[in-house]
Amino acid sequence: MREIHDHEMLIRFIKENNIAFSEELLPHLHLYRFDQGDLICSQGDPADMLYVLVKGKVKVFTTSPEGRTLILSFKKPLEVIGDIEYVRGTETMNTVEAVSRVEMIGVHHRWLKKYAAADPAFLEFLLHIITNKFYVKSNSMQFNLLYPVEVRLASYLLSVSYDSSSNVLKKQHSSASLRDAANLIGTSYRHMNRVLQQFCANGFIERVSGGIMVIDRAGLTAIAGNNIYE
Numbered sequence: 001m002r003e004i005h006d007h008e009m010l011i012r013f014i015k016e017n018n019i020a021f022s023e024e025l026l027p028h029l030h031l032y033r034f035d036q037g038d039l040i041c042s043q044g045d046p047a048d049m050l051y052v053l054v055k056g057k058v059k060v061f062t063t064s065p066e067g068r069t070l071i072l073s074f075k076k077p078l079e080v081i082g083d084i085e086y087v088r089g090t091e092t093m094n095t096v097e098a099v100s101r102v103e104m105i106g107v108h109h110r111w112l113k114k115y116a117a118a119d120p121a122f123l124e125f126l127l128h129i130i131t132n133k134f135y136v137k138s139n140s141m142q143f144n145l146l147y148p149v150e151v152r153l154a155s156y157l158l159s160v161s162y163d164s165s166s167n168v169l170k171k172q173h174s175s176a177s178l179r180d181a182a183n184l185i186g187t188s189y190r191h192m193n194r195v196l197q198q199f200c201a202n203g204f205i206e207r208v209s210g211g212i213m214v215i216d217r218a219g220l221t222a223i224a225g226n227n228i229y230e
Contacts, residue, residue, distance in 0.1 A: 035102075070183050071184040
């Protein structure tokens with residue numbers, strides 16, 4: 001992670017996304033860049049920052065006491081990271097990792113409490129973000145129940161393989177991450193492997209050492225349709 005000292009870029013992101021930050025908050029906002037694989041926040045850590053995702057894509061996952069991970073969702077702009085922790089005053093609920101290069105606007109909780117806690121525009125913005133998370137979660141649950149594994153797996157591969165900066169599919173998936181994928185889409189690892197074999201036969205993906213490589217985005221999109229894990 002590194003801070004980007006570009007005030008004009010910061011203001012442009014705020015205006016383009018209609019983010020309800022007041023004038024009083026502006027001096028306390030910072031623009032950060034995370035590279036692919038960087039952690040934005042980690043489960044169980046103290047939560048003292050709220051981030052607004054304005055560019056790129058992140059993965060949200062949780063880890064059990066036994067060390068098992070479960071992918072919960074993928075997020076793209078406009079999204080807020082740390083909103084529930086800010087409202088409830090709790091520690092970080094889940095780990096958030098950059099899937100691509102990510103740019104975020106960050107603000108410390110103390111400035112939010114001082115300048116935004118009673119700001120109707122900011123509170124309405126936060127309410128919209130939080131309720132949208134419930135809406136997306138409900139759709140995701142229905143997706144897992146109503147669509148076959150082929151559609152769900154194609155959707156997952158598109159979600160984790162899309163590089164928004166170049167529009168090129170180039171993400172390699174390890175065997176370990178594929179077990180997490182099976183949990184996310186609600187199927188067994190064995191069944192998912194059978195579907196992966198069919199995807200290989202159709203030329204959508206290619207097996208490589210340690211994982212797979214997506215090579216045909218159009219083919220997977222035809223299967224997934226508009227159903228993407230976002």
